Amino acid sequence: MQTVNIGIIGGGTVGGGVVRALRRNGALMASRLDVRLRVARIAVRSRRKKRAVKLPADLLTTDWREIVEDPKIDLVVELMGGTTTAKEVVLAALRAGKPVVTANKALLAFHGEKLFAASEKSGANLYYEASVAGGIPIIKLLREGLIGNHVTELYGILNGTCNFILTQMQENGMGFDEAVAEAQAQGFAEADPSMDVDGHDAAHKVGILASLAHGFWVKPKRVFTEGIRHVTPQDLEFADQLGYRIKLLGTVKAAKDAPVQVTMYPALVPKSHVLASVGGVYNAIYLKGDVLGDTLYYGQGAGQDATASAVLGDIADAALDLKHDSPERVRAFTPHEANGEIGAIDDVVNSYYLRLNVLDRPGVLNQVASTLAKARISIASVLQPEGQEGKNVLLALMLHAAPEASMAKALKAIGKLAAVKKPTMIRVENF
Amino acid sequence: MQTVNIGIIGGGTVGGGVVRALRRNGALMASRLDVRLRVARIAVRSRRKKRAVKLPADLLTTDWREIVEDPKIDLVVELMGGTTTAKEVVLAALRAGKPVVTANKALLAFHGEKLFAASEKSGANLYYEASVAGGIPIIKLLREGLIGNHVTELYGILNGTCNFILTQMQENGMGFDEAVAEAQAQGFAEADPSMDVDGHDAAHKVGILASLAHGFWVKPKRVFTEGIRHVTPQDLEFADQLGYRIKLLGTVKAAKDAPVQVTMYPALVPKSHVLASVGGVYNAIYLKGDVLGDTLYYGQGAGQDATASAVLGDIADAALDLKHDSPERVRAFTPHEANGEIGAIDDVVNSYYLRLNVLDRPGVLNQVASTLAKARISIASVLQPEGQEGKNVLLALMLHAAPEASMAKALKAIGKLAAVKKPTMIRVENF
Numbered sequence: 001m002q003t004v005n006i007g008i009i010g011g012g013t014v015g016g017g018v019v020r021a022l023r024r025n026g027a028l029m030a031s032r033l034d035v036r037l038r039v040a041r042i043a044v045r046s047r048r049k050k051r052a053v054k055l056p057a058d059l060l061t062t063d064w065r066e067i068v069e070d071p072k073i074d075l076v077v078e079l080m081g082g083t084t085t086a087k088e089v090v091l092a093a094l095r096a097g098k099p100v101v102t103a104n105k106a107l108l109a110f111h112g113e114k115l116f117a118a119s120e121k122s123g124a125n126l127y128y129e130a131s132v133a134g135g136i137p138i139i140k141l142l143r144e145g146l147i148g149n150h151v152t153e154l155y156g157i158l159n160g161t162c163n164f165i166l167t168q169m170q171e172n173g174m175g176f177d178e179a180v181a182e183a184q185a186q187g188f189a190e191a192d193p194s195m196d197v198d199g200h201d202a203a204h205k206v207g208i209l210a211s212l213a214h215g216f217w218v219k220p221k222r223v224f225t226e227g228i229r230h231v232t233p234q235d236l237e238f239a240d241q242l243g244y245r246i247k248l249l250g251t252v253k254a255a256k257d258a259p260v261q262v263t264m265y266p267a268l269v270p271k272s273h274v275l276a277s278v279g280g281v282y283n284a285i286y287l288k289g290d291v292l293g294d295t296l297y298y299g300q301g302a303g304q305d306a307t308a309s310a311v312l313g314d315i316a317d318a319a320l321d322l323k324h325d326s327p328e329r330v331r332a333f334t335p336h337e338a339n340g341e342i343g344a345i346d347d348v349v350n351s352y353y354l355r356l357n358v359l360d361r362p363g364v365l366n367q368v369a370s371t372l373a374k375a376r377i378s379i380a381s382v383l384q385p386e387g388q389e390g391k392n393v394l395l396a397l398m399l400h401a402a403p404e405a406s407m408a409k410a411l412k413a414i415g416k417l418a419a420v421k422k423p424t425m426i427r428v429e430n431f
Numbered sequence: 432m433q434t435v436n437i438g439i440i441g442g443g444t445v446g447g448g449v450v451r452a453l454r455r456n457g458a459l460m461a462s463r464l465d466v467r468l469r470v471a472r473i474a475v476r477s478r479r480k481k482r483a484v485k486l487p488a489d490l491l492t493t494d495w496r497e498i499v500e501d502p503k504i505d506l507v508v509e510l511m512g513g514t515t516t517a518k519e520v521v522l523a524a525l526r527a528g529k530p531v532v533t534a535n536k537a538l539l540a541f542h543g544e545k546l547f548a549a550s551e552k553s554g555a556n557l558y559y560e561a562s563v564a565g566g567i568p569i570i571k572l573l574r575e576g577l578i579g580n581h582v583t584e585l586y587g588i589l590n591g592t593c594n595f596i597l598t599q600m601q602e603n604g605m606g607f608d609e610a611v612a613e614a615q616a617q618g619f620a621e622a623d624p625s626m627d628v629d630g631h632d633a634a635h636k637v638g639i640l641a642s643l644a645h646g647f648w649v650k651p652k653r654v655f656t657e658g659i660r661h662v663t664p665q666d667l668e669f670a671d672q673l674g675y676r677i678k679l680l681g682t683v684k685a686a687k688d689a690p691v692q693v694t695m696y697p698a699l700v701p702k703s704h705v706l707a708s709v710g711g712v713y714n715a716i717y718l719k720g721d722v723l724g725d726t727l728y729y730g731q732g733a734g735q736d737a738t739a740s741a742v743l744g745d746i747a748d749a750a751l752d753l754k755h756d757s758p759e760r761v762r763a764f765t766p767h768e769a770n771g772e773i774g775a776i777d778d779v780v781n782s783y784y785l786r787l788n789v790l791d792r793p794g795v796l797n798q799v800a801s802t803l804a805k806a807r808i809s810i811a812s813v814l815q816p817e818g819q820e821g822k823n824v825l826l827a828l829m830l831h832a833a834p835e836a837s838m839a840k841a842l843k844a845i846g847k848l849a850a851v852k853k854p855t856m857i858r859v860e861n862f
Binding site for chain 1: 452455459460462463464465560566567568571572574575576577578579580581646705720721723724725726727728729730731734736737739740741742743744746747748751755756757759760761765767768
């Protein structure tokens with residue numbers, strides 16, 4: 001049986017998870033693949049660090065170049081994270097002709113094109129299943145299983161941290177800060193949670209999915225991104241009464257002959273839709289293919305083990321490439337929609353939820369309504385709960401579909417009304 | 432650009448769907464694959480038949496051998512159905528060294544081993560994504576994306592016809608016969624619906640999934656199979672009150688060092704479980720991997736287009752194999768659990784729902800309870816709706832976990848009680 005020697009760069013959570021999973025299921029994988037997978041070297045930042053998964057001391061090095069430059073290493077697995085040294089590592093490995101597996105979504109999102117060019121040039125493939133949606137093999141699905149489809153619509157809950165926070169706020173009535181603290185306590189959020197809660201992490205992922213679906217690379221700055229900091233328990237409560245949940249939702253929509261919409265923002269999702277029931281740290285991708293119809297993939301979006309499962313799938317593909325000498329069978333990225341372009345957010349047509357904190361006096365609703373009317377936005381329903389005391393009351397408006405540009409204008413005008421404090425808009429996705 | 436010449440055997444619903452999908456998305460696939468896919472020949476039963484999708488007259492033949500024996504044909508797509516001529520076609524194509532794509536679950540289920548042996552011998556691969564769960568690429572997921580996992584549990588709603596019938600009975604209060612007639616009227620059920628409603632079609636599919644997950648071929652007769660004919664609207668009503676839906680559910684369970692359970696029967700599924708909300712003709716597979724955790728795949732389980740999407744995915748894989756000369760990269764079937772075996776149904780431990788039609792007189796429930804107690808089965812709850820008139824009443828019992836052998840014995844004894852007519856048992860799956 002052929003042996004593939006694997007060099008792993010990064011001995012942290014994900015690296016440890018991959019080593020442990022290979023220990024557990026390496027023999028099973030060998031019998032399925034007819035290839036032996038051998039962890040030959042692991043590059044770590046410090047040899048002395050205490051680790052949850054013990055790494056064999058004789059395999060460790062603190063110099064990643066020892067792995068990338070070692071002719072006995074067949075396959076490089078980059079699990080260090082970050083976008084500076086990691087970029088150097090991946091480029092060096094590809095240039096040395098070694099296939100690379102990475103779990104690094106930020107690296108892909110920012111430097112994908114450069115990495116793919118290096119892969120193309122040297123003929124060494126780059127696999128990145130673990131970069132999006134943890135254990136859900138969505139990259140493989142888009143590139144292979146669903147290859148016969150135009151993906152007309154794709155919706156993704158792609159950040160487990162935000163989904164956990166929103167679920168806590170929904171189910172346990174927590175405020176945003178309290179829910180973030182809970183996520184941190186349970187290990188689902190970083191000390192600085194901004195990459196997650198401001199939507200950037202999820203935006204990187206939806207950009208990767210949009211790129212694969214439409215065949216042109218979507219850079220992070222082209223993804224209109226809003227986080228979840230402005231979502232309050234009141235919004236979740238109002239949404240519930242109106243028949244919705246609130247999710248941080250990535251969207252890729254491709255109407256015929258129109259630019260592609262690629263966005264990441266919180267959205268009201270009807271409770272009857274399958275995505276509304278995706279709770280906690282789970283991820284899900286719901287998509288429509290023009291041949292296939294609609295389909296959903298659901299699983300754990302992050303965490304040591306789900307990520308390890310995706311990395312193992314990539315290692316298997318790379319090992320089969322080595323065995324069958326077919327490194328370019330499924331290329332890292334295949335451009336296939338030459339004139340693809342991203343539409344401006346202003347042109348997107350959405351429906352909206354509006355939460356207003358208004359002075360409790362006659363005519364205020366009328367002012368708001370006429371401001372909206374001026375922007376040609378009509379009101380679908382108004383929710384003003386009884387029993388609010390004091391001089392301010394909260395109310396929620398559901399608005400009919402209108403272009404984002406009109407909504408932005410109306411929102412600005414409403415914000416200037418003397419009787420209105422803090423208007424908050426959240427989009428509504430009716431699928 | 433390389434061209435792959437495709438010969439399609441079967442010009443019916445699925446064949447027409449594949450031709451139409453290739454017309455629609457062939458150029459897209461070519462740009463993704465860098466391979467041109469050309470339908471070179473189509474074998475049909477009759478040249479004169481009226482078809483929903485028009486097939487070019489100059490491509491038609493009524494002799495499948497003209498395709499299989501034509502040296503210009505690179506790839507054979509078998510979409511004729513059945514297990515006799517289809518078997519001959521697939522074996523002849525494989526023996527001629529041509530890769531084959533098939534959507535034929537019955538052929539796979541009954542003759543898989545023979546076909547795989549022929550594939551192994553000639554080195555021509557056999558692809559069969561469309562045989563299970565329509566457009567959900569579950570075969571690819573099990574063989575590739577999830578390859579780093581032991582699949583410890585798998586549950587599947589795999590027959591769209593039965594799921595449609597049960598959904599109609601649930602939502603519209605239809606009786607079984609009425610729901611079958613509705614399914615036939617909408618084109619979801621055959622004139623003779625027995626392959627579907629008796630569970631055989633779904634049993635073939637769960638057998639294929641079990642085989643892929645555990646690496647030894649599971650023949651249809653080894654899959655304990657029960658259909659849905661005995662499920663009544665009362666059962667769906669009782670189940671609803673108890674917090675459940677009823678689904679025709681395939682199950683593959685592999686406890687450590689125990690034989691694998693592979694079964695297909697109707698089961699009560701808690702409403703809170705994601706599978707309970709899979710309605711209509713949809714299919715879904717929920718599985719647990721020992722590394723991955725739990726995950727769900729959902730989509731249209733049958734129909735011309737969903738099946739075509741799966742066939743197109745296989746055609747793409749076979750085309751890449753031809754381009755990169757890697758026909759055995761992912762083999763048709765890889766045995767990998769030499770001592771795998773299927774457990775006897777008698778040893779399976781389940782929970783149960785029991786519907787009884789009893790004489791309305793004192794002591795009857797006591798008789799039933801003591802019969803159950805003798806079999807060491809304890810009652811979890813009893814539901815006897817008020818307002819039943821006449822000398823017979825319906826009641827439902829929920830029973831705690833017990834071996835199937837004990838339940839079968841108890842059921843027989845209860846059936847013999849003079850005061851009880853038609854005891855009906857449905858299993859309960861609590862995941």
